Amino acid sequence: MQTTVTARATLRHTEGLHARPSVKLTKTAKLFQSRIEFALSEEGPWIDAKSILKVMAARAPRDTILAIRAAGPDAERAVDAIVRLIETDFAEERPE
Amino acid sequence: MSDVSLPSRHFKGRPASPGLAEGPIVVYRTGAAASAPGLGDAGWADLDLAIALTAERLAALRSAARNEQAADILDFQVEVLSDPTLIDSLARARTEGQPPAEAWTSALGLEIAGLRGSPDDYFRERASDLEDLRDRLLQQLAGAANDELSLPQRAILLARDLAPSRFLEIQWGPGHGLALMEGSPTAHVAMLARARGVAVAVGLGAIATRPGSIGLLDGTGGELILDPSPDDRRAAASRNAVTPPAVPAVIRPGPRPSIACTGDGTAIELMVNLNELAELDHLDPADVDGIGLVRTEFLFARAGLNDGHFPDEATQLDAYRRILAWAEGRRVVIRTLDAGGDKPIPGYTDMGGMNPFLGLRGVRLSLARPEPFRTQVRALLRAAADGPLDILIPMVTVPEELAAVRRIIEEEAAVLDRAGTAHGRPRLGMMVEVPAAALTLDRFDADFASIGSNDLAQYTMAAGRDDGAVSGLADVAQPAVLALIDSAVVHARHRSLGLGLCGDAAGNAAQIPLLIRHGLRSFSMPARALASVAQAIAAVDLGGGT
Numbered sequence: 001m002q003t004t005v006t007a008r009a010t011l012r013h014t015e016g017l018h019a020r021p022s023v024k025l026t027k028t029a030k031l032f033q034s035r036i037e038f039a040l041s042e043e044g045p046w047i048d049a050k051s052i053l054k055v056m057a058a059r060a061p062r063d064t065i066l067a068i069r070a071a072g073p074d075a076e077r078a079v080d081a082i083v084r085l086i087e088t089d090f091a092e093e094r095p096e
Numbered sequence: 097m098s099d100v101s102l103p104s105r106h107f108k109g110r111p112a113s114p115g116l117a118e119g120p121i122v123v124y125r126t127g128a129a130a131s132a133p134g135l136g137d138a139g140w141a142d143l144d145l146a147i148a149l150t151a152e153r154l155a156a157l158r159s160a161a162r163n164e165q166a167a168d169i170l171d172f173q174v175e176v177l178s179d180p181t182l183i184d185s186l187a188r189a190r191t192e193g194q195p196p197a198e199a200w201t202s203a204l205g206l207e208i209a210g211l212r213g214s215p216d217d218y219f220r221e222r223a224s225d226l227e228d229l230r231d232r233l234l235q236q237l238a239g240a241a242n243d244e245l246s247l248p249q250r251a252i253l254l255a256r257d258l259a260p261s262r263f264l265e266i267q268w269g270p271g272h273g274l275a276l277m278e279g280s281p282t283a284h285v286a287m288l289a290r291a292r293g294v295a296v297a298v299g300l301g302a303i304a305t306r307p308g309s310i311g312l313l314d315g316t317g318g319e320l321i322l323d324p325s326p327d328d329r330r331a332a333a334s335r336n337a338v339t340p341p342a343v344p345a346v347i348r349p350g351p352r353p354s355i356a357c358t359g360d361g362t363a364i365e366l367m368v369n370l371n372e373l374a375e376l377d378h379l380d381p382a383d384v385d386g387i388g389l390v391r392t393e394f395l396f397a398r399a400g401l402n403d404g405h406f407p408d409e410a411t412q413l414d415a416y417r418r419i420l421a422w423a424e425g426r427r428v429v430i431r432t433l434d435a436g437g438d439k440p441i442p443g444y445t446d447m448g449g450m451n452p453f454l455g456l457r458g459v460r461l462s463l464a465r466p467e468p469f470r471t472q473v474r475a476l477l478r479a480a481a482d483g484p485l486d487i488l489i490p491m492v493t494v495p496e497e498l499a500a501v502r503r504i505i506e507e508e509a510a511v512l513d514r515a516g517t518a519h520g521r522p523r524l525g526m527m528v529e530v531p532a533a534a535l536t537l538d539r540f541d542a543d544f545a546s547i548g549s550n551d552l553a554q555y556t557m558a559a560g561r562d563d564g565a566v567s568g569l570a571d572v573a574q575p576a577v578l579a580l581i582d583s584a585v586v587h588a589r590h591r592s593l594g595l596g597l598c599g600d601a602a603g604n605a606a607q608i609p610l611l612i613r614h615g616l617r618s619f620s621m622p623a624r625a626l627a628s629v630a631q632a633i634a635a636v637d638l639g640g641g642t
Contacts, residue, residue, distance in 0.1 A: 015573070019169065019172040020168045051179050052172065052175040059214060059219055062568075
């Protein structure tokens with residue numbers, strides 16, 4: 001197993017992990033081969049970032065500091081992409 | 097059918113989308129029972145195919161959906177169909193020899209139960225989206241999918257609840273109403289229905305109908321009447337007589353085409369707040385539909401109130417006339433002195449109160465110390481001779497306060513009449529910034545109303561907006577604040593009352609789409625926010641979907 005890459009990001013989205021940001025998160029995670037997980041605290045429980053059902057079940061509210069970890073061939077890039085997505089507030093401006 | 101005519105039966109719920117419809121009751125058959133023919137024989141390959149076909153069908157609905165929330169829900173449902181957790185648990189069930197329909201139902205059942213147990217309305221509503229997905233797939237598996245429900249030209253659709261994706265599949269027309277035994281006025285289906293102009297009542301409770309029942313759905317009163325009598329019809333019609341047409345602009349249209357429009361062409365009234373006369377010098381009246389809020393405190397600050405001197409009638413009249421001249425016939429809303437709370441005036445407001453926000457402020461102070469208020473009223477009445485002028489009263493909490501103000505205005509108008517002084521008849525409006533006013537807006541004798549989002553949020557959330565430690569709570573996007581706004585919107589539509597919003601939220605481009613979706617069509621904001629808000633309005637699409 002490859003090394004695990006970790007990071008943290010603060011959830012700024014007004015509504016927390018509602019459907020729209022959650023779908024963006026899982027879609028982004030699925031772009032990578034690595035196993036990607038996040039947790040509401042470092043102690044876990046760790047949540048599969050590719051599973052919309054698990055992500056929604058986390059019900060993470062606004063201002064939660066999410067711990068993120070990934071393991072796999074593209075772990076570094078995966079964590080970067082997830083952190084960027086969360087920190088840019090899920091790119092809420094919707095390009096039409 | 098019996099020859100004896102049954103007494104009409106009233107089911108009282110909550111209004112969710114205004115309007116009136118009458119027709120045969122069509123009972124919505126929800127989902128496929130697990131015993132539906134065909135399900136027992138379905139194999140795992142059938143389930144795989146059903147998943148693929150359901151994903152395809154939802155994606156098609158998604159690409160046709162012009163409503164943001166509906167699109168979000170459909171995206172969510174499509175994403176669930178490829179959820180690795182779900183696929184894993186189905187694979188396990190398969191190796192254990194479980195029948196596929198049962199495996200699917202129990203896998204989703206766990207997730208539905210989890211969301212149902214959430215303390216948050218939002219997540220409980222997502223449980224309904226998963227139930228919808230579960231039933232939709234079972235229908236597909238049973239070979240019963242893709243039967244689009246078509247209603248007769250006039251009909252009331254009766255359902256326990258209705259998922260947004262189901263709503264979007266129905267061809268709604270002007271003769272249709274929707275009666276939901278459960279549901280909430282803030283649910284997405286209610287928003288979709290308002291955008292489509294379909295009358296909806298929710299929370300009606302269990303309803304058993306006979307075949308051939310006729311229903312009268314009153315979306316304004318929030319009621320379903322089975323086999324209505326002529327009297328029922330008359331009463332419902334009079335309740336709905338004042339309801340504006342489908343997709344109503346809550347605000348009466350201005351004399352000219354609106355400055356701002358949503359992407360689907362809904363006119364939005366775009367107005368500017370005025371804190372100082374000098375601000376007019378940097379503003380072009382052509383850029384706005386009017387002035388939605390003149391804070392007259394500036395006049396009082398200038399006059400050196402510390403000495404206990406209020407600006408006299410002539411000084412005030414001058415200022416108001418300048419504003420009306422600038423507006424060139426556009427709407428001008430002038431708020432009477434809103435002192436107290438965060439705007440103390442030494443020598444006038446009560447400086448010793450325990451909590452100035454819960455004390456003698458706004459109209460309470462105006463009525464307690466009526467002389468300065470009467471002077472302001474006279475100046476406003478006289479200015480109203482020059483053009484359209486709306487008087488806005490701050491901090492109104494109970495109908496008696498507004499009634500007292502109306503009496504004072506009438507008395508001062510009579511004084512001006514007797515003196516032969518020219519004056520106009522301004523419209524009288526109230527701020528909606530106390531939750532009590534938002535909840536009971538239909539009881540006030542107001543000509544229009546304007547939501548003060550800052551105070552409404554802080555009074556609702558018990559969080560002072562000046563206290564950084566809790567100011568995040570005092571947010572108009574909080575569900576409780578939005579529920580009060582919904583209440584005010586429903587009352588205002590019922591009464592054909594113009595309702596706008598003039599707090600900080602109106603100048604926050606990020607919050608405008610949310611407020612529009614909650615039914616507001618008029619915003620007044622600081623001049624610097626006009627451009628970004630107009631842009632945000634144009635990006636909103638209220639279209640109802642397919």
